[in-house]
Amino acid sequence: MITLDQHPSGRHFLQIPGPSPVPDRILRAISLPTIDHRGPEFGALGRQVVAGMQRIFQTRHPVAIYPASGTGAWEAALVNTTSPGDAVLMYETGHFASLWHQMARRLGLEPELLALPGTDDETGLPRSWRHGVRADLIEERLRRDAAHRIRAVCVVHNETSTGVTSDIAAVRRAIDAAKHPALLIVDTISGLASADYRHDEWGVDVTVSGSQKGLMLPPGISFNALSPRALDASRTARHPRSYWAWDEIVEMSAGGYWPYTPNTNLLYGLAEAQEMLLGQGLPAVFARHRRWSAGVRAAVQAWGLPTQCADEALHSPVLTGVVTPRGVDADALRRTIHERFDLSLGTGLSKLKGRMFRIGHLGDCNDLTLVATLAGVEMGLQLAGVKTAGSGVAAAMRHFAETPAQAA
Numbered sequence: 171m172i173t174l175d176q177h178p179s180g181r182h183f184l185q186i187p188g189p190s191p192v193p194d195r196i197l198r199a200i201s202l203p204t205i206d207h208r209g210p211e212f213g214a215l216g217r218q219v220v221a222g223m224q225r226i227f228q229t230r231h232p233v234a235i236y237p238a239s240g241t242g243a244w245e246a247a248l249v250n251t252t253s254p255g256d257a258v259l260m261y262e263t264g265h266f267a268s269l270w271h272q273m274a275r276r277l278g279l280e281p282e283l284l285a286l287p288g289t290d291d292e293t294g295l296p297r298s299w300r301h302g303v304r305a306d307l308i309e310e311r312l313r314r315d316a317a318h319r320i321r322a323v324c325v326v327h328n329e330t331s332t333g334v335t336s337d338i339a340a341v342r343r344a345i346d347a348a349k350h351p352a353l354l355i356v357d358t359i360s361g362l363a364s365a366d367y368r369h370d371e372w373g374v375d376v377t378v379s380g381s382q383k384g385l386m387l388p389p390g391i392s393f394n395a396l397s398p399r400a401l402d403a404s405r406t407a408r409h410p411r412s413y414w415a416w417d418e419i420v421e422m423s424a425g426g427y428w429p430y431t432p433n434t435n436l437l438y439g440l441a442e443a444q445e446m447l448l449g450q451g452l453p454a455v456f457a458r459h460r461r462w463s464a465g466v467r468a469a470v471q472a473w474g475l476p477t478q479c480a481d482e483a484l485h486s487p488v489l490t491g492v493v494t495p496r497g498v499d500a501d502a503l504r505r506t507i508h509e510r511f512d513l514s515l516g517t518g519l520s521k522l523k524g525r526m527f528r529i530g531h532l533g534d535c536n537d538l539t540l541v542a543t544l545a546g547v548e549m550g551l552q553l554a555g556v557k558t559a560g561s562g563v564a565a566a567m568r569h570f571a572e573t574p575a576q577a578a
């Protein structure tokens with residue numbers, strides 16, 4: 171526990187890609203008194219947040235809201251649509267895709283993990299962790315599954331461990347081109363409400379998301395957006411399930427209630443977040459994140475360091491992965507920056523450990539928070555003795571000054 175006299179002055183810079191900084195408005199909404207979750211006011215709140223999530227997922231179909239972290243909603247997506255022993259096709263874009271694959275194994279599925287082979291010449295890092303999902307590889311694999319054993323294709327939209335996005339509409343086209351009945355299940359836990367996402371238009375069957383990233387809330391709520399085909403599949407899927415079962419939760423939340431106690435105070439926060447996001451309009455929210463991402467990238471380029479994302483078209487609007495020069499331990503750098511400047515950056519996960527760090531640019535940010543964040547990184551690089559090509563802070567300042575924000 172941090173006691174008062176140890177508390178650093180000013181605001182902590184929480185620039186990890188989730189949990190993201192929570193606006194004061196949302197914290198205040200969460201602090202309101204807890205109400206009866208079976209009472210009449212609650213139904214109105216429940217209906218309001220479900221309708222708001224439909225607008226944010228861009229869907230006309232049901233959205234299940236769980237009092238759980240994102241991992242719970244991953245499990246919900248799998249157990250509602252599959253039976254033990256089913257084959258599922260997954261794609262290794264990074265650490266989160268790998269964890270989801272591990273979960274599928276633990277649930278008794280037979281997951282297959284597609285990946286680009288080998289490592290990258292520039293960084294020595296796995297190629298598959300620097301690029302997005304290759305829809306052509308998915309199509310080719312599905313064409314070979316003449317017996318249609320593969321029940322679902324599971325991909326991550328915004329891979330939080332790398333800062334690479336994937337083209338979800340292209341994955342849907344690949345499934346259709348292969349004339350394969352597999353469901354499309356997508357994780358956009360860190361993309362939703364920051365990166366453009368269209369559940370219905372892109373033909374997604376289940377979208378998985380969570381509260382503590384683009385929705386600017388604390389951790390603790392997660393979501394499954396559904397399609398009519400996903401609901402059909404759930405009626406014959408034989409995986410044992412109870413807490414995660416869509417039937418009860420979808421039926422009850424249509425009236426604004428839950429089969430068990432939902433997280434009342436976080437739902438106040440969700441209603442507030444929806445008002446902020448939908449009030450500004452999703453296109454303005456997406457544009458804001460793209461602009462921040464470009465500004466941070468300008469800084470990384472000026473330092474002369476590679477971004478983890480090697481594909482210009484797929485840079486995440488939510489976070490930027492920065493690869494440190496060989497021999498510079500990215501975790502030691504992060505530690506120095508945290509100790510000296512009270513700034514938290516994301517660590518390099520599993521295969522990227524010590525080789526890169528991640529700068530989050532989502533949640534309650536603005537141009538100046540990001541300039542200050544980049545200043546913390548630049549000072550850290552100097553302290554670590556990294557010879558940078560130029561000032562990233564100056565490059566980001568130029569970018570932000572010369573690129574006006576889209577009018578909201």
Ligand SMILES: *Cc1c(COP(=O)(O)O)cnc(C)c1O
Pocket residue numbers: 188239240241242266326328329330357358359360380389
């Ligand atoms: C954060 C995250 C998860 C895990 O969610 P938890 O809330 O930590 O359970 C899964 N996938 C992606 C892409 C994430 O960013």
